Amino acid sequence: MGGTAAGVTGADATEEGTQRMRGQHTPVRHTRLQGRAGTTAREKSIVLAGGGPRAAMLLERLSANRPALFSGPLRIHVVDPFPPGAGRIWRRDQSPLLKLNSRAADVTVFTDSSVECAGPAVEGPSLVEWAAGVLDGSIPDGRGPHGTDADLEAQLRDLRPESFPTRRLQSLYLEWFYRSTVAALGPGTTVEVHADTVVAVEPNGAAETHGSAEANDAGPHHVRLATGVLLPADAIVLALGHTEAAPSGGSAGFADFAARHGAVHVPPAYTNDVDLSVLAPGSDVLVSGLGLAFIDLMVLLFEGRGGSFRESSGRLEYVPSGREPRLWVGSRRGVPYRSKIRGDLRGAAPASPLFLTPAAVAALVERHGRLDFRRDLWPLMAKDAAYAYYRELFTGHPGRTEHGWERFSARFADVDWYSPEREALVAQSVPDPADRLDFEALDFPLAGRRFDAAGAEAAVAAHIEDDLALRDGGENSETLGLFLGLLSVYFELGRLVPPEALTDESRSLVAGWWHGFFSYVDSGPPAHRLRELLALHRAGMVRFLGPGTTFGTNEADGTFVGVSDASGHAVAARSLVEARLPEAGLAGSANPLLRSLAAAGLAVADHADGRLVVDPENRVLDAAGRPVPWLHAVGAGTTGWGSGAFARPRSNAAPFRHTDALARTLLSSLAALRDAPAPASPTYSRTRLQADLAAAHSYLG
Known part of the structure; x- marks a missing residue:
C-alpha cells in the first residue's frame, strides 16, 4: 500500500490519494527550479524509514532548522506501515488496557527552551496540556480526522497530571503532533507518507558505489519498498524502533523444543502483537521476566480475558473470569521493576551533577584513554545519584538524619563512592540502616537469601509491598530524589561520553547492565499495576518462582522447567513465555532493511553488543568502518545515545538534543550537495526500471 501526500492539492491530490488507498503508487514527481546556467536546482529528498515518535520529532526539528x-x-x-506519529508501539489499534509507565504531566514531544541545542526552541503542550486544549477547543484538530470513540472521550475528560494514560490516548497526541508539524512546514517542502516497509537501499542506483562519499554528488540514491516502489533519497534515516529478531541462543533452542514436543513457546516480542490464545485457560504457564513486558502480559491475560479487580476490606481483590491461565514467573532478580513514584520533593531543589562533569570525564580520558565503565564512570554516576538522594533525605526529612546537610555534603564531596570513608560518613549521619543507599542491594534485593518454595513467594510479595509503601505513599520523597538523580546521570552520560570512548566490555555494560538497572529503578510500572499483581498472587493466578530463576527443558516429558537457585524448587509446564522485547540491534535482526544493509556491507554490528554501529553524528558505519555520509540511524538498536522517543518537559532531555543535531546535520549536508547538470532523460537502474514498470502495470490493470 502507498500513502498520502502533503503538499499536493486539488484534483491531483484526490486522485492520487484514491490510487494509494487502492494499494497503487504513482511515480514520485520532482519539482525542478531553474538555477544557474547549465544546471538545475534539483528537489532534494530525505527518506525516513520508520514513522513513529522519533521520526515525527526529527520532522519537527527539520522544520524548525x-x-x-x-x-x-x-x-x-x-x-x-503504521500511522505516522504513533507508529507501531503507540498506534491507536491496540488493547485499551495498555498504558504508559509515565504520568501525563511527564510526557512531551516538544523541544522546549530547556533543551541545549543549536536549533530554535518550539514550545508546545505536554500530553495533559494537549488533552485540556482538545476539550476546551483551543486545539481544534486534536481528535484527528477520524474522531474518537466513547472510551477515548472518557479518557480525555478524566486525564489528570498524575494519570498514567493509555497508549491509545498517547496515539492521538502523537498523531496530532505529526499533523501539526507537517502543517507548519513552509513552502517548498512536501511530506509524503507511504504505508509500506523499506526493504533495501540502492546507493546511486549502482552496487559498486556502496559507501562512497564521492557518489553523493551524482544524484539521489534509491530506497526500495516492499511493494517494489523505489523512492529517491539524498539522505536516509533509519528510525525503525524495536524490530523483530530471529530466534537465537536459548530462544532458538526453546522454539525447536516446542516444535518437536508440541509445546507452546512465545518468544520475545511486543506483547500486544502476540497471539496469546495459545495459552489455554486453566493451564500452567512459565514466564521468564518481570519487567514491563510482563506487566503487559499480565494485563492482557487477566483483565483482558474478562477478569476484574475490586476493593474489599481495604485491599484489592481479583475476580476471575474462568478463562485465565496460571502464571509461574521468575527472573534473575525475582522481583518486578520498582513502581513509579507518587509525590513531590520536600527539600532542596534538584541540581546538575557535581561529579560526572566535563572536567572529570576529560581528566579520565587523559589518564586512561578509553574508559572503563565500572572503574571510571559508575563511581561518579553512583555518587551523583546518591547525592540527589541524600540531599532530599537531609533537607526534606531532617528528623531522619544527623549533623545537617551542609556538613554532610561537604564531607561527602571529598570521599570516593567505594571507600570506607563514605560508608563511615553515611553510618554516622543516617541512623536508620534502611535509609542508607546501597545500589547493590537496590539492584538485587533478595540476593544471598535462601528459601523454600513458599518462602520465596512470600519474600517476593513482601518486597512488592515494601516497595509500594516506600514509593507510592508520598512520605518517602528521598526516593524521588534518587529517581531524579539517576535520570540526570543517565542523560549526562550520553552527553559527555561518546560510545567510542568506552572499552568494548564497557559498551556492552552500558547497553546491558546500566540500561537495565536504570529501567528497573526509574522506568517501572504505575503503582496500581503492582497492586493488581499482588491481588493476582493472592488469588493464586500468579505464582513467584523467586530470585535467580533459570529456565530449561525436559526431553523426557516434553515440558519446560523453571527453577530458582534461591530455593531449588522446580516447576514444569507445557508453555513458556519469554516476556521481553527482542534484543535491539543489527545482529540477529529479522528486519529486511537491516539485513540487506549488512549483506551489502553498508552496516555493521558492534562486536560488543550486536547493535548497529553509528558515529557521533548518527551516520552508519560500513563494513570497513567508514561513515556512510547519506545514511543515518537513531534509536535503541544503535550504538548512539538518546534512544528515547519522548521525555519530561523542561528536562533538557537527550533525545531532543540529539534529534536537533541530526536535523541540522541532514540539512547542512543537503545544502552542500552540488546540483548535477540536467540529464537529457532519466537514468534508471535495472531494479528501479523493473519496479516502475510493475507499478505502471498495476495502475493500468
Whole structure:
C-alpha cells in the first residue's frame, strides 16, 4: 500500500490519494527550479524509514532548522506501515488496557527552551496540556480526522497530571503532533507518507558505489519498498524502533523444543502483537521476566480475558473470569521493576551533577584513554545519584538524619563512592540502616537469601509491598530524589561520553547492565499495576518462582522447567513465555532493511553488543568502518545515545538534543550537495526500471 501526500492539492491530490488507498503508487514527481546556467536546482529528498515518535520529532526539528540551513525544494518521504506519529508501539489499534509507565504531566514531544541545542526552541503542550486544549477547543484538530470513540472521550475528560494514560490516548497526541508539524512546514517542502516497509537501499542506483562519499554528488540514491516502489533519497534515516529478531541462543533452542514436543513457546516480542490464545485457560504457564513486558502480559491475560479487580476490606481483590491461565514467573532478580513514584520533593531543589562533569570525564580520558565503565564512570554516576538522594533525605526529612546537610555534603564531596570513608560518613549521619543507599542491594534485593518454595513467594510479595509503601505513599520523597538523580546521570552520560570512548566490555555494560538497572529503578510500572499483581498472587493466578530463576527443558516429558537457585524448587509446564522485547540491534535482526544493509556491507554490528554501529553524528558505519555520509540511524538498536522517543518537559532531555543535531546535520549536508547538470532523460537502474514498470502495470490493470 502507498500513502498520502502533503503538499499536493486539488484534483491531483484526490486522485492520487484514491490510487494509494487502492494499494497503487504513482511515480514520485520532482519539482525542478531553474538555477544557474547549465544546471538545475534539483528537489532534494530525505527518506525516513520508520514513522513513529522519533521520526515525527526529527520532522519537527527539520522544520524548525530549515530556514537557517537549507533554502531549496525538499521532499520528505515517511515510510511506515503504521500511522505516522504513533507508529507501531503507540498506534491507536491496540488493547485499551495498555498504558504508559509515565504520568501525563511527564510526557512531551516538544523541544522546549530547556533543551541545549543549536536549533530554535518550539514550545508546545505536554500530553495533559494537549488533552485540556482538545476539550476546551483551543486545539481544534486534536481528535484527528477520524474522531474518537466513547472510551477515548472518557479518557480525555478524566486525564489528570498524575494519570498514567493509555497508549491509545498517547496515539492521538502523537498523531496530532505529526499533523501539526507537517502543517507548519513552509513552502517548498512536501511530506509524503507511504504505508509500506523499506526493504533495501540502492546507493546511486549502482552496487559498486556502496559507501562512497564521492557518489553523493551524482544524484539521489534509491530506497526500495516492499511493494517494489523505489523512492529517491539524498539522505536516509533509519528510525525503525524495536524490530523483530530471529530466534537465537536459548530462544532458538526453546522454539525447536516446542516444535518437536508440541509445546507452546512465545518468544520475545511486543506483547500486544502476540497471539496469546495459545495459552489455554486453566493451564500452567512459565514466564521468564518481570519487567514491563510482563506487566503487559499480565494485563492482557487477566483483565483482558474478562477478569476484574475490586476493593474489599481495604485491599484489592481479583475476580476471575474462568478463562485465565496460571502464571509461574521468575527472573534473575525475582522481583518486578520498582513502581513509579507518587509525590513531590520536600527539600532542596534538584541540581546538575557535581561529579560526572566535563572536567572529570576529560581528566579520565587523559589518564586512561578509553574508559572503563565500572572503574571510571559508575563511581561518579553512583555518587551523583546518591547525592540527589541524600540531599532530599537531609533537607526534606531532617528528623531522619544527623549533623545537617551542609556538613554532610561537604564531607561527602571529598570521599570516593567505594571507600570506607563514605560508608563511615553515611553510618554516622543516617541512623536508620534502611535509609542508607546501597545500589547493590537496590539492584538485587533478595540476593544471598535462601528459601523454600513458599518462602520465596512470600519474600517476593513482601518486597512488592515494601516497595509500594516506600514509593507510592508520598512520605518517602528521598526516593524521588534518587529517581531524579539517576535520570540526570543517565542523560549526562550520553552527553559527555561518546560510545567510542568506552572499552568494548564497557559498551556492552552500558547497553546491558546500566540500561537495565536504570529501567528497573526509574522506568517501572504505575503503582496500581503492582497492586493488581499482588491481588493476582493472592488469588493464586500468579505464582513467584523467586530470585535467580533459570529456565530449561525436559526431553523426557516434553515440558519446560523453571527453577530458582534461591530455593531449588522446580516447576514444569507445557508453555513458556519469554516476556521481553527482542534484543535491539543489527545482529540477529529479522528486519529486511537491516539485513540487506549488512549483506551489502553498508552496516555493521558492534562486536560488543550486536547493535548497529553509528558515529557521533548518527551516520552508519560500513563494513570497513567508514561513515556512510547519506545514511543515518537513531534509536535503541544503535550504538548512539538518546534512544528515547519522548521525555519530561523542561528536562533538557537527550533525545531532543540529539534529534536537533541530526536535523541540522541532514540539512547542512543537503545544502552542500552540488546540483548535477540536467540529464537529457532519466537514468534508471535495472531494479528501479523493473519496479516502475510493475507499478505502471498495476495502475493500468
